Amino acid sequence: MEYEYSLNKALHKIVLEKKGDRFILHYREGSFEADIKIISDNLYSLLIEGRSHLIYIARDKEKKYIFLDGQSCIVQMPGQEGKRFDTGEERADQGKSMVTAPMPGKVIKINVSEKEAIRKNQTLAIVEAMKMENEIKSPIEGQVKRIFVRAGDLVDSEKPLLELEPK
Amino acid sequence: MFKKILIANRGEIAVRVIKACQELGIASVAVYSEVDRASLHVQMADEAVCIGPPPAVESYLNMGRIIQTAHDRGVEAIHPGYGFLAENPEFARLCEKEKVVFIGPNSRALELVGDKIRARRTMEKAGIPIIPGMKSIPKDIGEFDQEARKIGYPVMIKASAGGGGKGMRIVYSEDELRPSLEAGMREAKAAFGDESVYLEKYIEEPRHVEFQVLADNYGHIVHLFERECSIQRRHQKIVEETPSQALDPQLRQRMGDIARKVVDVSGYNNAGTVEFLLDKHKNFYFLEVNARLQVEHPVTELATGVDLVHQQIKIASGEKLSLKQEEIRQRGHAIECRIYAEDASSNFLPSSGRILYLKEPKGPGVRHDCGVYSGSEVPIYYDPILAKVIVWAETRESACQRMKTALDDYVLLGISSTVGFLKDVISHPKFGEGATTTGFIKNYFEQWKPKEASQEALQLTLAAAAFDDYCRSQTVAPAFGFREKETLSPWQSLGKWRIGEKD
Numbered sequence: 022m023e024y025e026y027s028l029n030k031a032l033h034k035i036v037l038e039k040k041g042d043r044f045i046l047h048y049r050e051g052s053f054e055a056d057i058k059i060i061s062d063n064l065y066s067l068l069i070e071g072r073s074h075l076i077y078i079a080r081d082k083e084k085k086y087i088f089l090d091g092q093s094c095i096v097q098m099p100g101q102e103g104k105r106f107d108t109g110e111e112r113a114d115q116g117k118s119m120v121t122a123p124m125p126g127k128v129i130k131i132n133v134s135e136k137e138a139i140r141k142n143q144t145l146a147i148v149e150a151m152k153m154e155n156e157i158k159s160p161i162e163g164q165v166k167r168i169f170v171r172a173g174d175l176v177d178s179e180k181p182l183l184e185l186e187p188k
Numbered sequence: 189m190f191k192k193i194l195i196a197n198r199g200e201i202a203v204r205v206i207k208a209c210q211e212l213g214i215a216s217v218a219v220y221s222e223v224d225r226a227s228l229h230v231q232m233a234d235e236a237v238c239i240g241p242p243p244a245v246e247s248y249l250n251m252g253r254i255i256q257t258a259h260d261r262g263v264e265a266i267h268p269g270y271g272f273l274a275e276n277p278e279f280a281r282l283c284e285k286e287k288v289v290f291i292g293p294n295s296r297a298l299e300l301v302g303d304k305i306r307a308r309r310t311m312e313k314a315g316i317p318i319i320p321g322m323k324s325i326p327k328d329i330g331e332f333d334q335e336a337r338k339i340g341y342p343v344m345i346k347a348s349a350g351g352g353g354k355g356m357r358i359v360y361s362e363d364e365l366r367p368s369l370e371a372g373m374r375e376a377k378a379a380f381g382d383e384s385v386y387l388e389k390y391i392e393e394p395r396h397v398e399f400q401v402l403a404d405n406y407g408h409i410v411h412l413f414e415r416e417c418s419i420q421r422r423h424q425k426i427v428e429e430t431p432s433q434a435l436d437p438q439l440r441q442r443m444g445d446i447a448r449k450v451v452d453v454s455g456y457n458n459a460g461t462v463e464f465l466l467d468k469h470k471n472f473y474f475l476e477v478n479a480r481l482q483v484e485h486p487v488t489e490l491a492t493g494v495d496l497v498h499q500q501i502k503i504a505s506g507e508k509l510s511l512k513q514e515e516i517r518q519r520g521h522a523i524e525c526r527i528y529a530e531d532a533s534s535n536f537l538p539s540s541g542r543i544l545y546l547k548e549p550k551g552p553g554v555r556h557d558c559g560v561y562s563g564s565e566v567p568i569y570y571d572p573i574l575a576k577v578i579v580w581a582e583t584r585e586s587a588c589q590r591m592k593t594a595l596d597d598y599v600l601l602g603i604s605s606t607v608g609f610l611k612d613v614i615s616h617p618k619f620g621e622g623a624t625t626t627g628f629i630k631n632y633f634e635q636w637k638p639k640e641a642s643q644e645a646l647q648l649t650l651a652a653a654a655f656d657d658y659c660r661s662q663t664v665a666p667a668f669g670f671r672e673k674e675t676l677s678p679w680q681s682l683g684k685w686r687i688g689e690k691d
Contacts, residue, residue: 037658044651046654048650063545067648078653086545086601086602089649093601094641125540126568129378149378151529151540152354152571153538154371
């Protein structure tokens with residue numbers, strides 16, 4: 022059976038083949054045989070050429086959180102990658118004009134008004150989460166086109182706060 | 189001794205205090221906000237009462253409601269934990285008036301040390317070294333301007349009522365002063381309900397060294413040595429250890445004596461912490477008294493063998509402190525790492541949501557103080573601390589090793605946490621040397637990103653994902669949403685059978 026995943030922003034194909042009570046895995050040019058034991062719903066034990074690997078796994082909709090050897094990563098079904106939290110810089114690079122909340126929280130203050138001209142890195146709004154204030158800075162130079170939220174609003178991550186118009 | 193205690197807090201510290209109550213045979217009452225119904229502290233306490241909506245001002249800071257709950261449940265004492273009402277003199281006074289024991293210092297001492305400006309004046313008079321800074325809270329922003337120039341940039345904005353980095357800002361130049369003041373005041377207002385801030389000289393390359401103290405109600409004061417808490421992000425500690433690499437026995441004794449003097453001068457009782465800044469020439473300055481149980485108290489517990497929460501409760505109940513200064517010893521080395529729900533690779537942005545899976549680290553010399561569990565929700569309303577890993581070993585080197593192993597063994601899936609970041613901090617050669625200053629994170633970890641996974645790890649991760657999907661595709665899903673995997677279970681393939689029945 023062939024599976025395709027998105028991991029670290031790249032697509033990966035892996036083929037899993039059942040052979041008796043073991044599994045053969047084909048990845049890129051190589052392949053390896055694994056003895057896989059389900060320890061619990063969240064824990065798989067893999068023996069590969071006598072080496073023991075413990076793999077923790079948790080699932081959330083189309084995402085799998087996988088932890089092994091002290092590191093965790095998120096594996097997603099292709100085409101299902103949620104939007105990453107962009108920083109102002111990255112957003113500007115992509116020429117985006119929508120400013121969104123970086124995390125769920127509460128809008129403390131909107132520092133600008135519609136039609137106002139803004140400089141790059143100017144503070145547009147302040148969003149508080151878990152008792153810390155985070156300044157939302159403008160990724161671009163231009164002007165404020167629309168404001169979608171008001172002080173006191175609770176916002177989810179990725180919720181649009183303001184729309185900007187590049188100069 | 190008390191029969192019943194109310195814990196006016198949530199998260200890992202509430203759990204910590206409830207455990208102490210259980211050990212001392214005291215019944216515990218948890219209070220919780222509407223989003224915390226499923227929290228660990230609610231599960232663990234003997235009794236639990238909802239005290240209001242999620243925002244802290246309406247629940248965990250709601251003094252009237254908490255006192256009323258204490259009366260309703262027949263509570264004799266309230267443990268405030270840290271944060272929330274822990275250092276609020278008004279609350280301590282209310283407790284005194286309502287005849288409920290506040291497990292912490294008396295309200296007068298709390299008021300004195302909580303008013304950072306008055307505390308500094310008092311300490312200065314008593315001959316305790318302090319950092320140059322403002323002697324009063326200005327009404328007018330112009331005064332800040334003047335004072336900042338007099339003290340000399342860089343200056344530090346600090347909240348008069350607070351700690352924990354809330355409201356704190358470093359200002360390097362005049363044009364940053366006004367926006368930083370505004371932000372600092374707003375944060376102070378939100379965190380402590382008081383927007384007063386003041387300025388002081390910012391000492392560069394400092395170490396943050398604090399002394400744990402205990403004082404009973406009869407004037408007997410001991411210190412339980414220092415904690416080095418220099419590893420901070422956003423002026424908030426993230427790694428703490430004891431003993432400090434910067435102290436020698438003479439300096440330790442001098443600082444310890446001063447710490448006791450600070451407690452004496454302020455008429456302080458119960459557990460507290462005297463914070464100092466230590467510069468590179470080994471000059472030390474009194475910073476403030478943290479009038480509460482500290483987040484990092486476990487390192488002291490592991491190195492001295494004294495249970496600080498037990499001591500707090502005993503002192504509050506009127507017992508005499510049986511510890512003698514000359515009998516308290518530091519043994520071995522202890523380190524604490526704070527596990528926050530934050531994305532260290534994205535400027536420590538808080539991360540809320542569901543913890544899909546948690547495996548706590550275990551092993552000899554490893555302690556895990558934890559307020560969450562597999563499946564718990566981390567709400568947006570409160571401080572993002574989830575848990576603390578504390579290790580003890582004979583030497584600093586083996587304690588570092590033990591911490592690394594413990595963090596490697598720490599599995600937390602579903603939200604971002606500081607686990608991976610902390611592992612890199614502990615593994616950093618400068619940390620290994622003990623060269624820890626408050627600029628450590630800024631100097632060595634400014635643009636930190638997690639290491640790229642090795643080719644082998646990548647392959648294994650994909651294999652696990654594929655195997656997981658394979659298993660799920662084999663899953664039969666009968667009615668009632670009950671799921672059992674064919675690959676797992678022989679029961680489905682066996683057909684009908686009964687135990688003891690012969691064919």
